[in-house]
Amino acid sequence: MAITSANQLELLQTAEAVAREKMIDPELVIEAMEESLARAAKSRYGTEMDIRVSIDRKTGRATFTRIRTVVADEELENYQAELTVEQAKQYLSDPKIGDEIRDEVPPVEMGRIAAQSAKQVILQKVREAERDRQYEEFKDRAGTIINGVVKREEYGNVIVDIGRGEGILRRNEKIGRESYRNGDRIRCYIKDVRREARGPQIFLSRTAPEFMAELFKMEVPEIYDGIIEIKAVARDPGSRAKIAVVSYDGSIDPVGACVGMRGSRVQAVVNELQGEKIDIIPWNEDVPTFLVNALQPAEVSKVVLDEEAERIEVVVPDEQLSLAIGRRGQNVRLASQLTGLDIDIMTEEEESARRQKEFEERTQLFMDTLDLDEFFAQLLVAEGFTNLEEVAYVEVDELLVIDGVDEDTAAELQARARDHIDEMNRKALERAKELGVEQSLIDFEGLTPQMIEALAEDGVKTLEDFATCADWELAGGWTTVNGERVKDDGVLEKFDVSLGEAQDMVMTARIQLGWVDPAELESDEEAEDEDAVDTEEAGA
Known part of the structure; x- marks a missing residue:
């Protein structure tokens, strides 16, 4: 031709x-x-x-x-x-x-x-x-909602015709009890768009928290206009969800705006999500207050926040425990996802029993170490003293506020506490030396004899050993395993050594050994500070 x-x-x-x-x-x-x-x-x-x-x-x-x-x-x-x-x-x-x-x-x-x-x-x-x-058409549409028509189903995955292409709604991205037939109209969230050898792959989702957020943006004009912001979303797809909102206009109630007249706005979202119950919660910068809101409808008596461990203890009335936990732990699980914290829930009776046990343990500590009677030891605990170091090195005036304690008694208490601490230090140091601890570690500033003994028992016997430790190995931390946070015990955790203090001590040891140049460290910190300033200016 x-x-x-x-x-x-x-x-x-x-x-x-x-x-x-x-x-x-x-x-x-x-x-x-x-x-x-x-x-x-x-x-x-x-x-x-x-x-x-x-x-x-x-x-x-x-x-x-x-x-x-x-x-x-x-x-x-x-x-x-x-x-x-x-x-x-x-x-x-x-x-x-x-x-x-x-x-x-x-x-x-x-x-x-x-x-x-x-x-x-x-x-x-x-x-x-x-x-x-x-790919060029859909790559910028990731993070938005799209309407499509069900084309076919393959091994539980739904292939959706979305106009100029096909999207895939995987089995794990479908709401549990949903089923589709060819020709059904469907609304999905574009979760990801990837360029692959066989062509662009458009992954859809109906279970993503962002899907709910985008639905609310479509139904609530105040969210679309930026007057109300969705701060967090947690979902148990098809069953229940929690959404935290905040208003930047004092005259607009964020919860009421999202609910709508007679619940019309939230009901439109509920209908799209196959009857998924939605709790709309006012967001608050104060984490404990936000958590109290997140655990609704349960009432909370007390909240104790541990920011370093990213854990929070919640005390509820005995009759509110099952409501706070929810069916199969659903309520507390969603509240945990919403706040990003691990939540421990206990009843007022359990919390009272725990506090009583701590009170008795501290009382016994002062009775044994300071040779006090039970009543006097209880007075110390009631005034907030928790360990010997506090008694030994506190200002005398803080001891004089205790009934029956004069200057002579306060001096005697501190002398006994210091004598006992010195004896404990001496025994700890002897034990550490028996375990083979080198003088370089003993002389390292910031480590007490008890800490050195704990390190020796864990196999850390030289300054070089100490310098190779990770901060979390010393102070403890948390690791996520299969979606659950697992506690990692630290060698020095019982001495209340924070993660920051552990980092500083390890870095100091590395500098003393010549592993790290302080000048380079300072230049790195200055560069990080400059980057942070540039980022803030760009954001402004």
Whole structure:
């Protein structure tokens, strides 16, 4: 098949038709045709030749051009596509290395195999262009809601027609009791768009917390306008959800705005989510207050926050315990997701028993170490003293406020406490030396004898050993395993060493050993400070 005048315009018409059908640029189709014709020409004239084809965008005429490049004599390798300066003189008056000589060659007769090959090239190029177009169209729509039509179901995954492409709603992204038939209309959240070898993959979701947030944005104009902001969402898809909102206009109630007149706004979201119950909660910067709101409808008596461990203890009346925990732990689980904290719930009776046990343990400590009677030891505990160090090194005035304690009694108490601490230190140091602790660790500032003993029992006996420790190994921490936070006990955790203090001590040890240059450390900190300032300025 030759490219004759009869079918020259047909090339352009075909390119236009394909481009219109696939919704891609006609130029891409013509370029694919040029490449396919060039391949066919190479198979006719020789694969070593550099033959290029140009299709006139107005007439459709295909021009076949052979290109030869001028190279140095010693670089001549391909005699079909290259020639020397001397050889080029018969074509150019003053040839230079790098010049190109173009000769038009006759159009080729395309046999059946060549035509089939050309067709495959064009189809491949069109497919690639179509995939690129789909990716470019949907990549910026990630994080939005899209309407589609169910096309088919494959192994529990739903394939959704979303207009100019297909999305996949995986089995684990469907709300549990939902089922779909071909042709059903469906609304989904575009969770991710990835460019893959088989084409762009558009992943949809109906269980993502962001899906609920986007639904509220569609139903509540105040959220769309930015007057109300959704701060956090936690979902048990198809069953129950909690959403925290805050208003930046004092005259607008964020909860009331999201509920709507007679519940119309929230009901529209509930209907879309197959009856999922939604608790709308006012957000608060104060974490304990926010948690109290998040545990609604349960009433909370007391909240104790441990920011470092990211844990919070909640005390509720005995009759409120089951309500606070919720069916199968649902209420407390959603509140935990909403606040980002681990929540321990206990009844007032359990909390009272725990406090009583702590009171008795501290009372016994003072009775045993300070040789006090039970009543006097209880007075110390009642005044807030929890350990010997507090008694030994507190200002005398704080001891004088206790009934029956004068200056002589206070001095005696502190002397006994200090004597006992000194004795404990002496025994701890002896024990540490028996375990093989080196003097370099004993002399390290910031470690008490009891700490050194604990380190020795854990196998840390030299300053080098100490410098290789991670901060969490010393102060303790939390690790997430299979979605659950697990406690990591620290060697020095019982001495109330914080994560920051552990970091400082380890870094000091590394500097003393020469492992870290203080100057480099300071320059790194300055760079981090500059980055933080730049980030703040960019945000402003």
